[in-house]
Amino acid sequence: MAPILELRALKAFYGQSEVLHGIDVAVEQGGMAVLLGANGAGKTTTLRAICGMVRSEGEILFSGKPLKQRSSEQVAALGVAHVPEGRGTFVGLTVEENLRLGAYTRSRNPQEGLQRMYGYFPILAERRRQQAGSLSGGEQQMLAIARALMMTPRLLVLDEPSFGLAPRIVEDIFTIVERIRREDGVSVLLVEQNANLALELADYAYLIETGYVIASGTAKALSDDPQIRRSYLGY
Amino acid sequence: MHQLLQQIFSGLAVGAIYGSVALALVMIYRATDLINFAQGEMAMFSTYIAWTLVNAGLPFWAAFVITLAVSFLGGMTIERILIRPVENAPVLASVIVTIALALIFNSLAGWIYSYTVQDFPSPFPDRPILGALITTNDLGVIVVTLLMLALLFLFFRFTSTGLAMRAAAQNPISARLCGIPVGRMLAIGWGLAAAIGATAGIMVAPVLFLDPYMMGGVLLYAFAGALLGGIGSPVGAVVGGLIVGVTENLVGTYLIASQLKLTVALVLIILVLVFKPHGLFGTGIVQRV
Amino acid sequence: MTKGFAVVVPDRTAGGQYAGLSLGAWRLIGALVLIALAAALPFFVSNYHVFELTMVMIYTIAVLGLNILTGYNGQISLGHGAFFAAGAYTTAILMQRYGVPYWATVPPAGLICFVFGVLFGLPALRFEGPYLALVTLSMALAMPQLLKYFDNWTGGVQGINLVKVAPPAGLGLDHDRWLYLLVLAVLILAIRGAANLLHGRTGRALVAIRDHPIAAAAMGIHNARYKTLAFGISTLFTGVAGSLASIVVSYVSPEGYGMFLSIAFLVGSTIGGIATISGAIVGGLFIEFVPNLANDISDAAPAALYGLAMLLFMYAMPLGVVGSLAPLFSRLLRQIQARGAVLSGSDGK
Numbered sequence: 001m002a003p004i005l006e007l008r009a010l011k012a013f014y015g016q017s018e019v020l021h022g023i024d025v026a027v028e029q030g031g032m033a034v035l036l037g038a039n040g041a042g043k044t045t046t047l048r049a050i051c052g053m054v055r056s057e058g059e060i061l062f063s064g065k066p067l068k069q070r071s072s073e074q075v076a077a078l079g080v081a082h083v084p085e086g087r088g089t090f091v092g093l094t095v096e097e098n099l100r101l102g103a104y105t106r107s108r109n110p111q112e113g114l115q116r117m118y119g120y121f122p123i124l125a126e127r128r129r130q131q132a133g134s135l136s137g138g139e140q141q142m143l144a145i146a147r148a149l150m151m152t153p154r155l156l157v158l159d160e161p162s163f164g165l166a167p168r169i170v171e172d173i174f175t176i177v178e179r180i181r182r183e184d185g186v187s188v189l190l191v192e193q194n195a196n197l198a199l200e201l202a203d204y205a206y207l208i209e210t211g212y213v214i215a216s217g218t219a220k221a222l223s224d225d226p227q228i229r230r231s232y233l234g235y
Numbered sequence: 236m237h238q239l240l241q242q243i244f245s246g247l248a249v250g251a252i253y254g255s256v257a258l259a260l261v262m263i264y265r266a267t268d269l270i271n272f273a274q275g276e277m278a279m280f281s282t283y284i285a286w287t288l289v290n291a292g293l294p295f296w297a298a299f300v301i302t303l304a305v306s307f308l309g310g311m312t313i314e315r316i317l318i319r320p321v322e323n324a325p326v327l328a329s330v331i332v333t334i335a336l337a338l339i340f341n342s343l344a345g346w347i348y349s350y351t352v353q354d355f356p357s358p359f360p361d362r363p364i365l366g367a368l369i370t371t372n373d374l375g376v377i378v379v380t381l382l383m384l385a386l387l388f389l390f391f392r393f394t395s396t397g398l399a400m401r402a403a404a405q406n407p408i409s410a411r412l413c414g415i416p417v418g419r420m421l422a423i424g425w426g427l428a429a430a431i432g433a434t435a436g437i438m439v440a441p442v443l444f445l446d447p448y449m450m451g452g453v454l455l456y457a458f459a460g461a462l463l464g465g466i467g468s469p470v471g472a473v474v475g476g477l478i479v480g481v482t483e484n485l486v487g488t489y490l491i492a493s494q495l496k497l498t499v500a501l502v503l504i505i506l507v508l509v510f511k512p513h514g515l516f517g518t519g520i521v522q523r524v
Numbered sequence: 525m526t527k528g529f530a531v532v533v534p535d536r537t538a539g540g541q542y543a544g545l546s547l548g549a550w551r552l553i554g555a556l557v558l559i560a561l562a563a564a565l566p567f568f569v570s571n572y573h574v575f576e577l578t579m580v581m582i583y584t585i586a587v588l589g590l591n592i593l594t595g596y597n598g599q600i601s602l603g604h605g606a607f608f609a610a611g612a613y614t615t616a617i618l619m620q621r622y623g624v625p626y627w628a629t630v631p632p633a634g635l636i637c638f639v640f641g642v643l644f645g646l647p648a649l650r651f652e653g654p655y656l657a658l659v660t661l662s663m664a665l666a667m668p669q670l671l672k673y674f675d676n677w678t679g680g681v682q683g684i685n686l687v688k689v690a691p692p693a694g695l696g697l698d699h700d701r702w703l704y705l706l707v708l709a710v711l712i713l714a715i716r717g718a719a720n721l722l723h724g725r726t727g728r729a730l731v732a733i734r735d736h737p738i739a740a741a742a743m744g745i746h747n748a749r750y751k752t753l754a755f756g757i758s759t760l761f762t763g764v765a766g767s768l769a770s771i772v773v774s775y776v777s778p779e780g781y782g783m784f785l786s787i788a789f790l791v792g793s794t795i796g797g798i799a800t801i802s803g804a805i806v807g808g809l810f811i812e813f814v815p816n817l818a819n820d821i822s823d824a825a826p827a828a829l830y831g832l833a834m835l836l837f838m839y840a841m842p843l844g845v846v847g848s849l850a851p852l853f854s855r856l857l858r859q860i861q862a863r864g865a866v867l868s869g870s871d872g873k
Contacts, residue, residue, distance in 0.1 A: 264654070270654050270657070317835070320838075320839045320842075321838055321839065321842050324842030324843070325842070325843070327594075327600075327794050327798060328794065328838050328842040328843075330790075330794075331791055331794045331795070331834055331838050332834070332835060332838050334787060334790075334791065334831075334834070335830075335831035335832070335834035335835045335838070336831065336835075337831075338827045338828065338830055338831035338834070339827070339828045339832065339835075341827060342825040342826070342827035342828035342831065343825060343828055345825065346824045346828070455661075455665075458654075458658060459658060462654060462655055462658050466653075466654050466655070495669055495673070497665060497669075498662075498665065498666045498669050498670075501662040501665065501666070502662070502666075505658070505659055505662060508650075508651070508655060508658075508659070509647060509650060512650045512651055512655060513655075514655075
């Protein structure tokens with residue numbers, strides 16, 4: 001089966017500066033791929049390029065069809081749900097309103113979706129009428145992911161979901177992501193600084209450094225590699 | 236005392252007009268950080284359209300509804316064609332564009348309809364009621380304005396398009412990631428603002444009489460009212476408009492008539508702003524460094 | 525949406541030689557040539573055109589003031605017409621009531637406007653964005669009212685008629701051309717002064733305050749002092765322009781300084797390039813000529829044409845004429861420089 005997402009010779013630009021210098025990444029159907037690397041390596045830029053948030057050149061294929069030249073909202077409508085850095089919650093709106101917005105492209109009556117999300121994230125059900133801005137970091141992350149899932153996406157794109165969160169909460173979040181992957185066949189593209197955690201969960205990994213993919217392979221292969229272990233995993 | 240109450244009520248009526256236009260200004264400001272200086276002239280032009288329809292024999296409320304629809308479409312078109320090109324430019328460029336629009340609308344109105352002051356029919360019989368405290372016309376204006384505000388509230392609160400528009404105004408990037416066409420939401424916002432302005436213009440024309448300069452003062456007071464309420468707050472806009480309306484009336488009756496009334500009213504408003512620089516309901520914008 | 529306009533600063537760091545002279549030398553030559561041309565111009569055109577060109581220069585000085593405040597320091601003003609009026613009336617009153625010679629009224633007018641500007645700038649510190657717009661707009665609206673009200677000073681609605689200025693004997697210049705050259709001299713001073721101010725530490729502080737007020741304060745820049753100073757300097761320029769205007773036109777009246785003038789200044793500023801110095805010249809040209817042109821083309825709806833011109837300029841050059849063209853010009857210079865380096869075999873610095 002063709003990969004759900006393929007990036008071929010992808011370059012990305014902030015203004016005149018070229019930040020990604022032609023990278024190749026693939027996410028298998030139903031699989032989870034992770035982009036690893038230090039700060040500023042270009043991981044977030046890659047995700048932004050996929051969702052039309054930065055200027056890019058090269059090919060982006062979604063289920064075999066080219067994705068380039070599409071705006072963020074068009075990419076979202078095709079089934080790519082992006083949970084950005086910083087979560088991007090609508091802090092002035094309630095939890096339930098945030099979730100409803102996730103379903104904007106799917107249906108106008110998202111009751112079923114809401115019930116499912118409240119099932120996955122009971123804490124959100126508790127806080128459904130609260131302003132999203134008043135939630136804790138972990139709760140906002142759950143809200144952001146739930147909002148993305150309301151879209152019934154085919155590809156879930158997560159940018160540093162563990163950032164700033166306690167380990168216990170990160171565990172919870174990833175358990176749910178795994179569950180959704182198994183139950184709904186959603187593919188996942190993950191950017192994580194927490195390399196250990198990411199390599200445990202993912203099938204495939206890419207190591208990005210200053211805009212180049214310097215290593216790629218199965219998660220196991222990368223975590224077994226002594227050099228990578230020393231540079232990125234700390235042992 | 237009787238006169239005071241009378242002035243307060245008629246101040247509330249004109250304040251309702253200011254509040255509506257203020258609301259239109261705030262709607263656009265929240266979505267784009269831009270004050271639409273053409274709001275008044277657009278409303279004036281819409282009023283002329285209504286006037287033309289009424290003169291052609293249409294019953295008042297039919298003309299009203301048609302004008303609102305045309306204004307809505309007009310507002311959307313203006314956003315898409317005239318504002319879109321400077322969307323990503325510094326705000327000052329958009330300011331110049333709206334000022335230009337104001338000039339164009341004013342000039343076109345004068346050219347098409349002449350500068351002669353015209354009568355505009357009121358749908359409400361001009362009879363004093365409630366013990367001569369308030370005229371039917373004023374009461375009608377207040378009721379229509381309240382109805383319009385209620386409809387808007389319901390729209391933004393309970394429809395998915397309304398929710399999408401609020402989201403697009405607050406956080407356009409996240410909205411796009413949800414698949415919301417932010418550009419279209421913006422256009423709808425301008426359309427609604429134009430329709431609100433048209434309502435205000437039609438309500439105020441019987442009192443101020445229709446000419447191309449009718450809405451100039453209204454826009455200024457609406458702007459002041461929006462700021463007084465807090466430029467980011469829709470509720471503040473309406474309340475601010477009401478306060479300005481009453482203040483203007485009271486200043487005009489008890490303090491000083493004629494031209495200086497405007498200066499005095501503005502000074503009072505600015506005094507309030509000195510103590511509350513973000514308006515009564517405005518919260519300071521938290522700046523992330 | 526970007527907050528402020530990028531400041532167009534001439535690239536003083538560009539090294540290299542062009543035909544044996546440094547960039548700085550070329551700049552000086554260019555400036556001298558322009559000044560010579562400007563000084564010669566009035567002798568080749570009719571009296572009326574000389575008057576128009578004098579007004580262009582006056583508006584340039586006024587717009588330059590606005591550029592300093594709104595372009596470089598980010599404080600919007602919809603009320604500069606009021607300061608223009610203040611300068612104009614100061615001159616008119618000093619000349620008519622106290623018999624002060626015209627040329628001696630300009631510095632006091634500037635000084636008074638500077639003081640007004642600082643006094644206004646202090647409370648203005650509390651306001652930003654649309655709030656500041658309203659406060660300054662109120663000033664623009666209040667000014668004509670106040671001028672009419674204090675009529676024993678200002679002559680009320682009738683205004684003040686001034687005696688036409690006589691050019692100094694022995695120079696062989698008539699009234700219009702003498703005033704043209706006088707205003708040209710003031711303009712050169714104004715541009716030089718603005719350039720010194722804005723390309724140095726003060727200018728950088730102003731821009732820093734505009735773009736990142738918190739960071740600026742954290743770096744030790746005294747925001748309040750600079751912002752108030754910016755206001756005062758800005759109104760100084762505009763007040764001097766107003767003073768010159770009343771001398772040139774020989775007449776002041778309240779209606780000439782209403783809201784439309786303030787808006788015209790902002791329009792001219794933005795169309796020229798609000799965070800630039802040379803953009804002020806474009807602004808001055810726009811303010812003087814476009815309304816007349818619009819009237820010539822159509823007397824049914826001239827304002828619509830004026831508005832149309834504004835739209836076209838903004839769509840084509842949203843950063844203003846100078847703001848949009850300057851980066852292109854810089855790029856051209858760099859290309860010339862690179863080519864020159866290749867040709868001369870130097871290390872292409």
